[in-house]
Amino acid sequence: MDNNDQILDEFLLEAGEIFDQLDLDFVQLEQTPEDKKLIGNIFRAMHTLKGSSRFFAFHRLEKVAHAGESLLSKLRDGVFILNEEMTDVLLETSDRLRDIVDGVQKHRREQAGDDSALIQNLKLLTEGGVEIVKAVASPSTAPAVAASHAVEETIDILPAMTETILEVAAKDLEQEMTEIVKDASIEAAVNEAESSKELAAPVKVSVELLDKLMNLVSEMVLARNRLLSFARTSGDLAFNNTVRRIDTVTLELQERMMKTRMQPISQVWSKFPRLVRDIAQDCGKKVELLQIGAETELDRTLLEGIRDPLVHIIRNSVDHGIEQPAERLAKGKPELGSVKLRAFHENGMVVIEIADDGAGINIPLVKQKAIQLGLVTAERAEKLTERELIDFIYLPGFSTKAEVTNLSGRGVGMDVVRTNIQEIGGTVDIATSAQGTRLRLSIPLTLAIMPAVFVRSKQYSYAIPQLNVIEMLHYEPREGIPGVENFYGVPVFRLRDKLIPLVFLNYELKVDDVMPPTDQALNIVIVQAAGIRFGLVVDEVLYMQEVVVKSVGPLLKGTPVYSGSTILGDGRVALIFDINAIAVRSGIIAKLADNQFEQDISSVLGANNDSQQMLLFDLLGLERMVIPLETVDRLEMISASRIDRRGNEAVVLYGNKIMRLISLAHYVEGATQKSLYGDETVPVIVHYHRGQPVGFIVKKVHNIVNVPTQVVMVSPPQRGIMGSVIVNDSVMSILNVQEVLNLSGLGPNQEAGIASADFIDSDVITMDRGDK
Amino acid sequence: MNRSGSYATFYVGNFFFGIPIAIGVEVTKGQEVTPVPLGPKEVAGFFNLRGQIVTAIDMRVRLGMPAVDRGSDALSIFFQDQDHLFALLVDRVGDFTEVTSVTFEDTPSNLDPNARELIVGVHKLADKLLLVLDTHKIVSGIDLVQS
Numbered sequence: 001m002d003n004n005d006q007i008l009d010e011f012l013l014e015a016g017e018i019f020d021q022l023d024l025d026f027v028q029l030e031q032t033p034e035d036k037k038l039i040g041n042i043f044r045a046m047h048t049l050k051g052s053s054r055f056f057a058f059h060r061l062e063k064v065a066h067a068g069e070s071l072l073s074k075l076r077d078g079v080f081i082l083n084e085e086m087t088d089v090l091l092e093t094s095d096r097l098r099d100i101v102d103g104v105q106k107h108r109r110e111q112a113g114d115d116s117a118l119i120q121n122l123k124l125l126t127e128g129g130v131e132i133v134k135a136v137a138s139p140s141t142a143p144a145v146a147a148s149h150a151v152e153e154t155i156d157i158l159p160a161m162t163e164t165i166l167e168v169a170a171k172d173l174e175q176e177m178t179e180i181v182k183d184a185s186i187e188a189a190v191n192e193a194e195s196s197k198e199l200a201a202p203v204k205v206s207v208e209l210l211d212k213l214m215n216l217v218s219e220m221v222l223a224r225n226r227l228l229s230f231a232r233t234s235g236d237l238a239f240n241n242t243v244r245r246i247d248t249v250t251l252e253l254q255e256r257m258m259k260t261r262m263q264p265i266s267q268v269w270s271k272f273p274r275l276v277r278d279i280a281q282d283c284g285k286k287v288e289l290l291q292i293g294a295e296t297e298l299d300r301t302l303l304e305g306i307r308d309p310l311v312h313i314i315r316n317s318v319d320h321g322i323e324q325p326a327e328r329l330a331k332g333k334p335e336l337g338s339v340k341l342r343a344f345h346e347n348g349m350v351v352i353e354i355a356d357d358g359a360g361i362n363i364p365l366v367k368q369k370a371i372q373l374g375l376v377t378a379e380r381a382e383k384l385t386e387r388e389l390i391d392f393i394y395l396p397g398f399s400t401k402a403e404v405t406n407l408s409g410r411g412v413g414m415d416v417v418r419t420n421i422q423e424i425g426g427t428v429d430i431a432t433s434a435q436g437t438r439l440r441l442s443i444p445l446t447l448a449i450m451p452a453v454f455v456r457s458k459q460y461s462y463a464i465p466q467l468n469v470i471e472m473l474h475y476e477p478r479e480g481i482p483g484v485e486n487f488y489g490v491p492v493f494r495l496r497d498k499l500i501p502l503v504f505l506n507y508e509l510k511v512d513d514v515m516p517p518t519d520q521a522l523n524i525v526i527v528q529a530a531g532i533r534f535g536l537v538v539d540e541v542l543y544m545q546e547v548v549v550k551s552v553g554p555l556l557k558g559t560p561v562y563s564g565s566t567i568l569g570d571g572r573v574a575l576i577f578d579i580n581a582i583a584v585r586s587g588i589i590a591k592l593a594d595n596q597f598e599q600d601i602s603s604v605l606g607a608n609n610d611s612q613q614m615l616l617f618d619l620l621g622l623e624r625m626v627i628p629l630e631t632v633d634r635l636e637m638i639s640a641s642r643i644d645r646r647g648n649e650a651v652v653l654y655g656n657k658i659m660r661l662i663s664l665a666h667y668v669e670g671a672t673q674k675s676l677y678g679d680e681t682v683p684v685i686v687h688y689h690r691g692q693p694v695g696f697i698v699k700k701v702h703n704i705v706n707v708p709t710q711v712v713m714v715s716p717p718q719r720g721i722m723g724s725v726i727v728n729d730s731v732m733s734i735l736n737v738q739e740v741l742n743l744s745g746l747g748p749n750q751e752a753g754i755a756s757a758d759f760i761d762s763d764v765i766t767m768d769r770g771d772k
Numbered sequence: 773m774n775r776s777g778s779y780a781t782f783y784v785g786n787f788f789f790g791i792p793i794a795i796g797v798e799v800t801k802g803q804e805v806t807p808v809p810l811g812p813k814e815v816a817g818f819f820n821l822r823g824q825i826v827t828a829i830d831m832r833v834r835l836g837m838p839a840v841d842r843g844s845d846a847l848s849i850f851f852q853d854q855d856h857l858f859a860l861l862v863d864r865v866g867d868f869t870e871v872t873s874v875t876f877e878d879t880p881s882n883l884d885p886n887a888r889e890l891i892v893g894v895h896k897l898a899d900k901l902l903l904v905l906d907t908h909k910i911v912s913g914i915d916l917v918q919s
Contacts (some may be wrong), residue, residue, distance in 0.1 A: 219823025460806060509809035552818070553827045553856040559811045559918030565818055565825050572807040573818040573825060 008108070015101045017043045020270050022094045027088060027273040033082040042090075043072040049097060049678055058110040061100045065123035068093040074126055089121050092272070095240045143681045168512075210260050217250075218258045218567065224250045225569045241770040258449065259297075265343045265352070266294035268307050272314060276339060279318040286325055287318050287337045296343035298350045298445055305354065305424040306443060309417040313354045314339060315438055321358030321437050324353075333357065349426075355438040361430070363389055380630055390430050394418050425450070425467045452547045452566070452576065455525060457505050457539040461574050463547055463566060468579040470533065472527045472541050477519050484518035487703050489520060490588050493535055499703060500526060503586045510562075529579035534588060536579075549576065561585060577695050614725075616732065617685065619665050621672035625698075626725070627685060627735045628709060633693075634686040635701055652695065659686070660692040667740045668720030687737065689746055695739070707732065776873045779895075781866035781902060782849055784831040787860075787887055790869065790895070790902045791851060794895040796848045799865055803828070805846065814914050816846075816861050826850065826857045834860075834910060851907045858911060869902065871895045876904075889913065 025042050029035060046069040053061035068090060074080050096118055103111035150275045211268055231243040273289050280287040322328075322337035329335055342353040363386055370376050376384065393414045418428050426443035444450060444467070452463035453472070475493065477483045484491050484502065491502045502524070506512035516537075524535040547566035552575070556562055563578035614626035615635075636654075643652050643661060650661040661684065665671035686694040707725040720743075722736035779790030780799065782829035805828050816830040828848065833839050840863075848859035875895045879888055882901075890909050895902040 164893065215823045222820075222823070300862055457809075511809050550825045550854070553825065553858075554854055555815050555827050555829075555911070555914060555916065556808065559808065561810055562808070567820045567823065568824075571820050572804050573820050575806065575818070 008056065008104075011056065012101065012105050015049060015097075018049060018574065019094060019098045019101070021045060021181055023091075023274040024270050026091055026094065027277055029082060030084070030087050030277070036076065036078075039072060039076045039082075043076050046072060046116065056110075058100070058104065060110055060113060060115055061104075062095060063119060064093060064096055064100070064115050067119045067126075068097075071122050071126045080125075086125055088109070089118075089125060092118060093122065109653055129731075205260075214257055214261070214548075217254050221254055222567060222569065222571055226571075261299050261301075262297035262445075263300045263303055264295045264297050265303070266291075266351075267300075268303050268310065269294050271340060272310070272341065275311065275314060276318055279315055280322075280337075283319055284324065285318065285322055285337060286335055287322055287339060289314075290338060290340045292341065293343035293587060294341075296350060298443065302424050302443060302445075305420060306426075306441065309420045309441070310352070310354070312417050314341075317354060317356035317358065317437065321356040321360070323359050345441075345445075349442045352441045352443065353438060354441075355436060357436040360434050361390065361393070361432040362436050363432070366390065366392055377630065390432065393430075394428075425465070449546055449548050451544060453525065454542040454574070455505070455523075455536075456540040456542055457509060458511055459539060461542055461568070463545075463574055463576040464525060464527065464536070464579060465563070465576065466544065468527045468529050470527050470528050472523075475522045475524055477521070484522075487705075489516075492703070493522075493524065495526065495535075501532070501534045501588045502537055503534055503582065503588060504763050506539065508586050527579050529583050532583060532588070534583060536582070547574075547576065612707060613704050614732075614734070615685070615706050616681070616705045617698045618700040618702070619668060619671040620674055620699050621665070622668060622670045622733070624730065624732045625664075625668070625735055626705065626732045627696075627737065629704060631687050631737045633688050636684045636686055636695065638679045638684045638695070640680045640682065654686070654693050655693070657693055658693050660744075661695045661697055662737070662740065662744050664699045664720070664740065665697075667743045668735065670719040689741060694741070694746065696735075705732075707734075776818075776871055776876075778874060779869045779871060779902065779904070781869050782847070782860075782862040783864040784835060784862050784867060785837050787835070787884075788866065788900050788902055789831075789891075789905050790871075791849060791905050791907060793868065795851045795907055800848050800850070800859075801846070803846065803848060805861075812914050812916055815905075819859070821850065822859060824857050826859045828859045828861055829910060829914070830861045832861075832863070834914070835884075851857075853908055853911045858907075860910070869897070871897070871902065 022042060022045055024037055025045075029038050029042065032038065046065050050062055050065035050069060051405045053059075053065060071086065071090065075082055075086070080086070096115060100110060100113070101242055103113075160707075227243050228247060231240050234240060269291055272291075276287055276289040317339050318337075322339070323331065323333070325335045328337065338357050340353070340355045342355070344351055366389050367381050367384070370389070371378050371381050374549040375392060375395070381389075395415060421428050421441055421443065424443060426441055429440040429442070431438045431440070451466040453466055453469050454461045454463055456462075473495075475483075484493050486492070487499060487501070491504075492499045493502050494500070502522075509517050522537050523539065524537055525540050525541060526533060526535050549564040549566060552562055552565050561578055562575045563581075565573050566576060570572050613629040615629055615632050617625050617627065619625055638652055638661075643650050645651070646658070650663070651658050652661055653659075663673060665673045682697050683699070683701045684697055685701065687694050687696065705727055707727050720736055720740055722729050722734040722739070724733050726732075778793045780793050781788060781790045783789075801820070803819040803821075803826075805819050807817040808815055811817075814828045814829050814834045816828040816833075819826050819828060826848075828846075830839060834873070838885050842861060846861045847863075847865050848861055849865070850857060850859050875897065877895055877896060878893050879891055880894065883891075883894075887903060890905055890913070892906045895904065
């Protein structure tokens with residue numbers, strides 16, 4: 001039994017390989033229908049399948065393969081030339097065979113099923129080339145004919161019986177005879193083909209054996225490292241030379257060993273010609289698939305990970321990207337659309353590009369849809385760059401609600417594509433124009449070896465996967481610069497005017513019971529995971545190194561903060577962090593989500609309609625002011641020594657532009673003014689007014705807060721204040737940006753105070769986010 | 773089940789344990805164990821045995837005894853379970869002992885409950901009891917999620 005199982009497994013493996021090759025060959029055959037060698041290959045593949053299925057007594061498989069083989073033999077002998085109908089039926093045959101084999105794989109025996117229609121079609125095609133079209137066009141007639149035949153048979157059973165038996169016997173005999181003759185000729189052909197091959201056949205090796213060898217090699221690398229340190233202190237020339245030799249051999253061994261894990265990307269691509277052909281035919285388009293760099297290799301575990309995303313992208317390209325032939329011709333494009341797959345190595349990553357020459361993503365439509373779905377205000381949408389707009393299509397469910405078909409397909413599942421690629425440490429990039437769309441996936445070569453940043457916590461080192469690391473920095477508290485602050489219970493740190501939440505590693509790992517004081521120097525690794533960026537405070541940042549990733553075994557299943565382990569040069573084990581899990585564990589994600597920390601699209605998506613985001617700041621003598629976030633473009637610290645005068649105005653050189661500085665205290669009632677000294681730096685809120693930067697000088701910038709859209713009007717109206725909002729039992733005053741601009745001579749109409757006049761009548765109004 | 777054969781023996785506290793050497797026992801000393809913050813308390817950490825990651829289980833903690841600092845002098849007994857290598861950190865390693873099934877008896881009911889759940893039975897030796905450990909239970913009984 002065991003033996004049989006083994007033989008069956010071998011058969012299943014072989015059958016799988018045959019099907020993959022068949023798909024490729026059929027599509028190729030359609031392009032070069034007279035390629036006799038190709039037909040020969042397909043024919044031999046069918047024949048092999050038939051032979052094996054007879055051995056296992058898989059009758060369905062045998063019959064279907066036999067019918068397919070008959071048609072192929074006619075093609076091979078040049079009786080017919082392949083046409084599209086034949087390809088369709090042959091592809092269907094290949095699919096059916098695959099289905100049957102899949103059934104065998106699952107149930108260890110052949111499943112019942114009806115293949116008579118398919119076999120009938122194949123027979124019709126085999127028997128006469130002229131009736132092909134009819135036969136395929138009305139496949140339903142085939143079973144009907146068979147059925148009526150059966151009825152006839154039952155009516156005159158007795159006389160027919162003997163006749164049938166005789167007929168069947170004769171047919172069988174005839175068939176066997178031709179079979180034997182055919183077999184002989186095929187065997188000869190196969191032998192001929194094989195003897196002409198110059199290369200030695202590849203050997204199948206089990207994955208476990210390879211993994212074991214890989215382990216041994218990494219152990220050898222470690223032993224070599226120790227040996228090297230002995231050699232450094234030894235004066236023995238012969239010994240040193242031997243060590244050097246071992247060093248180079250080990251290095252080469254390691255490189256070759258890594259190669260065994262690598263497989264060409266063609267393993268995944270081989271299914272795509274068929275996929276493109278089928279989709280194109282379904283939507284009545286003409287599309288060719290070009291493959292460049294199919295020999296590019298990457299780790300076999302990663303190959304699995306990119307299969308589904310690629311299928312999805314290609315389907316999008318053919319279904320939604322490429323236009324209908326007529327439309328293409330009207331646009332002056334060739335009728336035949338193309339999808340180009342390209343793979344190559346770049347900076348230690350594998351880059352896969354999928355480019356189509358279709359219509360591209362309709363960006364105005366994306367914008368319209370985003371506004372319609374309330375993901376962004378119309379005003380803000382106008383400011384978004386093309387790239388930022390494209391980002392919307394990654395949002396889950398973004399386009400499923402779109403009625404416009406050209407868009408709907410583009411976005412569906414793009415979030416899944418991105419998630420899948422990110423899971424294996426890759427990135428997705430889209431470029432689009434009316435000439436087509438190009439997606440670019442960057443994927444690490446392997447997950448087994450990856451670059452990592454080592455950090456120290458107490459006396460132990462830990463590895464952080466480098467793909468999570470954005471930057472590393474040393475922070476020293478200094479006078480006058482805001483240090484670590486508290487934001488709704490989350491310690492945050494300012495990095496170039498962005499608030500970065502901090503996670504203290506020692507505290508998180510519970511090796512320290514208390515949060516360390518934050519008024520000291522900190523070593524921070526800025527990491528990105530789970531959609532947020534945060535700073536991991538460590539004892540020390542050590543070095544960067546490639547690590548061989550190993551499993552942590554079954555006992556850490558309940559401790560998700562580690563994704564694996566690795567062996568250090570000195571033979572000790574170091575744990576590798578799962579940064580996502582640390583972010584989740586620390587609770588910052590939940591806390592930040594509650595408080596609308598991030599100002600990217602994802603948080604806008606989740607934003608509650610009853611609140612809006614504002615930036616909290618102080619003026620001298622007037623604390624707790626807020627300014628609507630849409631009007632804030634950047635935050636800057638500007639040294640008073642950089643400020644120049646232009647007539648009555650204070651200006652500062654900002655990039656290549658001149659930024660007008662406005663001291664808010666001057667225009668807001670209740671605030672007091674103060675002169676600036678030369679060495680002082682002041683926080684400035686930058687607002688772009690008609691493309692020109694305007695800087696509002698404030699005393700202090702705090703953080704982003706969520707405020708209700710219910711605005712309480714101030715009565716009597718106060719200069720520079722639009723109204724107040726209540727947040728957590730305290731009152732905040734909303735800056736009237738328009739009024740301040742008007743007062744400082746930047747308004748649309750130069751008369752002061754006009755912009756706020758609309759609001760004076762009512763005591764409570766609701767602010768509309770898209771109003772301005 | 774055949775209870776006779778060779779056992780690798782060791783001491784943890786007052787207990788005298790044995791593991792059938794058929795399970796693949798090896799004894800080493802002086803491994804530098806990397807601890808696992810937030811991991812199960814029984815897991816003393818990880819170390820490297822010829823390129824394989826070994827999970828070290830502190831037998832004192834596993835048996836509910838007060839832990840002692842063994843430093844790098846810890847003695848480890850290795851075995852394999854579920855395709856992963858484990859090592860038991862023990863107090864003292866004994867001899868390899870040959871026993872026959874004659875001396876085997878089921879687990880006495882008055883044995884310390886912490887030890888009782890981990891053993892399959894005892895061998896009555898001339899001077900003491902040899903507790904036969906079930907290595908799989910040592911691993912599978914550990915609570916993975918720490919409070």
